[in-house]
Amino acid sequence: MSIENQLRSRLITAVKELYNQDINEKQAQVQITRKDLKGDFTIVVFPLLKISKKSPEDTGIEIGEYIKANEESVAAYNIVKGFLNIELAADYWLNLINEIALKDQFGYVEAKEDSPLMMIEYSSPNTNKPLHLGHIRNNLLGYSLSRIATANGNKVVKTNIVNDRGIHICKSMLAWKKWGEGITPESSGKKGDHLVGDFYVKFDKEYKIEIAQIIADKLSDYSAIKDTEDFGALHKSLKAKKKSKEGLNEVEAAQLEACDELAKYAENNAPLILEAREMLRKWEAKDEEVYADWKMMNEWVYAGFDVSYKKLGVDFDKIYYESDTYTVGRDMVLGGLEKGTFNKREDGSVWVDLSDKGLDEKLLLRKDGTSVYMTQDIGTAKLRFDDYDIDKMVYVVGNEQDYHFKVLSLVLDKLGFNWGKDLQHFSYGMVELPQGKMKSREGTVVDADDLVDAMVNTARDMSKELGKLDGYTDEEAEKVYKMIALGALKYFILKVDPRKNMTFNPEESIDFNGNTGPFIQYTHARIQSIFRKAADQGVTVDEQLNTSVAIDEKENNLIKMISNFPNIVAEAGKTYSPAVIANYAYDLAKEYNQFYHDHYILTEEDKDIMQMRFVLSKSVGKTIKNAMFLLGVDVPEKM
RNA sequence: GGUCCCGUAGCUCAGCUGGAUAGAGCAUCUCCCUUCUAAGGAGAGGGUCUUAGGUUCGAAUCCUAACGGGAUCACCA
Numbered sequence: 001m002s003i004e005n006q007l008r009s010r011l012i013t014a015v016k017e018l019y020n021q022d023i024n025e026k027q028a029q030v031q032i033t034r035k036d037l038k039g040d041f042t043i044v045v046f047p048l049l050k051i052s053k054k055s056p057e058d059t060g061i062e063i064g065e066y067i068k069a070n071e072e073s074v075a076a077y078n079i080v081k082g083f084l085n086i087e088l089a090a091d092y093w094l095n096l097i098n099e100i101a102l103k104d105q106f107g108y109v110e111a112k113e114d115s116p117l118m119m120i121e122y123s124s125p126n127t128n129k130p131l132h133l134g135h136i137r138n139n140l141l142g143y144s145l146s147r148i149a150t151a152n153g154n155k156v157v158k159t160n161i162v163n164d165r166g167i168h169i170c171k172s173m174l175a176w177k178k179w180g181e182g183i184t185p186e187s188s189g190k191k192g193d194h195l196v197g198d199f200y201v202k203f204d205k206e207y208k209i210e211i212a213q214i215i216a217d218k219l220s221d222y223s224a225i226k227d228t229e230d231f232g233a234l235h236k237s238l239k240a241k242k243k244s245k246e247g248l249n250e251v252e253a254a255q256l257e258a259c260d261e262l263a264k265y266a267e268n269n270a271p272l273i274l275e276a277r278e279m280l281r282k283w284e285a286k287d288e289e290v291y292a293d294w295k296m297m298n299e300w301v302y303a304g305f306d307v308s309y310k311k312l313g314v315d316f317d318k319i320y321y322e323s324d325t326y327t328v329g330r331d332m333v334l335g336g337l338e339k340g341t342f343n344k345r346e347d348g349s350v351w352v353d354l355s356d357k358g359l360d361e362k363l364l365l366r367k368d369g370t371s372v373y374m375t376q377d378i379g380t381a382k383l384r385f386d387d388y389d390i391d392k393m394v395y396v397v398g399n400e401q402d403y404h405f406k407v408l409s410l411v412l413d414k415l416g417f418n419w420g421k422d423l424q425h426f427s428y429g430m431v432e433l434p435q436g437k438m439k440s441r442e443g444t445v446v447d448a449d450d451l452v453d454a455m456v457n458t459a460r461d462m463s464k465e466l467g468k469l470d471g472y473t474d475e476e477a478e479k480v481y482k483m484i485a486l487g488a489l490k491y492f493i494l495k496v497d498p499r500k501n502m503t504f505n506p507e508e509s510i511d512f513n514g515n516t517g518p519f520i521q522y523t524h525a526r527i528q529s530i531f532r533k534a535a536d537q538g539v540t541v542d543e544q545l546n547t548s549v550a551i552d553e554k555e556n557n558l559i560k561m562i563s564n565f566p567n568i569v570a571e572a573g574k575t576y577s578p579a580v581i582a583n584y585a586y587d588l589a590k591e592y593n594q595f596y597h598d599h600y601i602l603t604e605e606d607k608d609i610m611q612m613r614f615v616l617s618k619s620v621g622k623t624i625k626n627a628m629f630l631l632g633v634d635v636p637e638k639m
Numbered sequence: 640g641g642u643c644c645c646g647u648a649g650c651u652c653a654g655c656u657g658g659a660u661a662g663a664g665c666a667u668c669u670c671c672c673u674u675c676u677a678a679g680g681a682g683a684g685g686g687u688c689u690u691a692g693g694u695u696c697g698a699a700u701c702c703u704a705a706c707g708g709g710a711u712c713a714c715c716a
Contacts, residue, residue, distance in 0.1 A: 026656090034659070044658060046696060056696095081659055082696095126716070168716065349714060358642085359712090366714045373716050402643065403711055429644080430710080434651095437709095468676065484678090496652065499644080501709070503651065508665070512678050515652080515664040522678050530675050537675095583653060586663080597671095597680045617675095639678070 002567075003073065004030055007041055007086060014066040021051045032564070035557065038078055039085025043067075046082060056082030093559045094547040094612075100562060101543055101615050107565040107626050109153035117155045117389055120146045122396035123314070126163045127301040128172045129197035131308050131448035133431050133438065133504060134398070137493050141428055142396040143314040143632045144494055144578040149394075151630055152573035157388055160316045161380050164298050165323045166373075170279040172196050173293055174272065175203035185300050191307065191449070192300025201440070203272065210270035215262055224251075224258040235259040284370055311452050313486060313632060318387070320380050326371040329379025332415060333364045341414050354410055362407050377408050378415070385419065393419060394576075399427040399499070426576055429501035431493075446504070455485035458510045459518075468639055480636045484518050487633045491517030494631050495582035515586055517633055520624060523589035524635040527621035530601055532637075534614070539602060545612040554595045558616055561588050562623050569630070578631055585627040592620045 008030045015023050027047045033039040045052075045059045052059040057079055064077035064084050075089040100106050122142020125131060131139075142158070150156045176183075176199045185192040212232075220226050228234050238256040242248050248256060267273065282290045309315065333350055336342045342352045342364060350365040364375055384390065395405060405425035412420025432438070438445045460481040463469055469477045492509045496502040512518035534541060551559075565584070572580040601617065604610040625635050 526676050602675050
């Protein structure tokens, strides 16, 4: 039992003994004492005043005396403004740090035979474009969450669902067929995912031209807007005005309706989209030529993704492909249709009615029988639960899909899967740039590969300038540059509460000073440097410290922070938040740097004190390393 | 319009299971490298915690409303 819990139960018995009253957890408040006050743990006595019928001071004294008399590790107490601060015996913390010093995996809980199996889905890319900044947040969160879940004693399976089919894939295929002239990654020297992405963009461009043409041709059919000169501008301004406080007048409402109708008509009747749909139909019918092209282009993309994943340092235990799972989903939908769980409309499309749950009707199969996004998620879920004995399913997917996962959960539940309603949508916020949202059409999307490369370059330049890696081979140094670059990027993204939208400022992200990953990595390297120096000087140091040595406040603070790490890991696991770990690692590094600044270690003459600072430094180094590991960040020996 | 999320220093973010004087970093201004890594440390300025009510001994934190920003409500994924 932790000392905190011991104090809590002492408090409960104290109230029972002193005032003959039982109190609950909420009334028994034990928290860590503010840093600027004397004491280790604080008992808040305010909630107990009604019971004690005494002043905060008197109540504090009575409880303080009781705890001091009955809890061995409590040495003293003080009362400030009605808060009872408990002071532990000096050697309590020193014994604790000796225990910690012996544990390599300090802070982690190992999984047992009967530990729950958690499957975490993340990444889930579309095979029609390369990974960008948004995917980076997803991948880093998913990877970190899986490490945090593992550290909390779960068996974890990292999984990925590759969205390798659907109309969006057909768009890039079609564009490549039409305008690609047989270009390949080899012939162009371009990464496969980028090459395919280019054709997706090309499709969009040509498609837009066709839409504009149709609109121009058909404009005269729509009386409300027939004299419009700039359709796009009108449509946009009407939509904006509808959203604004002002609202639309009758004429404008009619115009907007006409605009919407015409735009929809154009979008659905442009020759390119018709061709793409035909291609999707052929693909689902396994048309030989379409299938061969699809396979080839997908291979290009996978090869590209592999490079990006490796660059980011993430991986998966099991990858599912939508092209394998959508038919399973379709069968399940059809099965549900037979049982009357879903219903078919006259045109042949299949729907689920969720109006009793406060949602609306949702499409599960199109009228032409092809699958939608939801269909494949149903199939994927089925396959996964067939493959693994999953206790908890976590989907790392952006918050723009909150609604989708609400529906998925209910649909799975309707289909009779008891895990349906328990699925966890780990919903994270969007990544924005200082100038606003990323827009692929405006070329403001930050490419994942480019970003990592740029950061490695910055790390290299900076390191060379500082010259801290002299003596390393080029290969060794390059490893460190990469470590620092990724440390900066990962920490920058993971330190923010995942649920919130975040702003990614490229300039700030490559800053290596202050509250950054490299700051924490630097602290680790600094600590390792002490040990190297010690070895050079022939100083031998024991792994344990003398528990009767005197420590000052700073040293005590460090021990307290280290000993709190397991609680932090548990909290991060419970709240699914790498940010909790990131903030802790920063606080610990900062605290250590202050200690380092005004405490000498190797030149300290008192052997016991030197020993204590040495063991302390070692424990800090280890804890930083273990914390950063949970973020997927490695720490260097030198930097 | 319905539903959901967010609003803390000039900027980016902590703090939110109610608790003591609301914290970091960046940016601005001062200091500190002849002893273990200055990618560091110390200090200064900078706040009606969007606003208004409510609950409470106590509210940045919980509740309600307003204002501001975002997401979503497709035979897109």
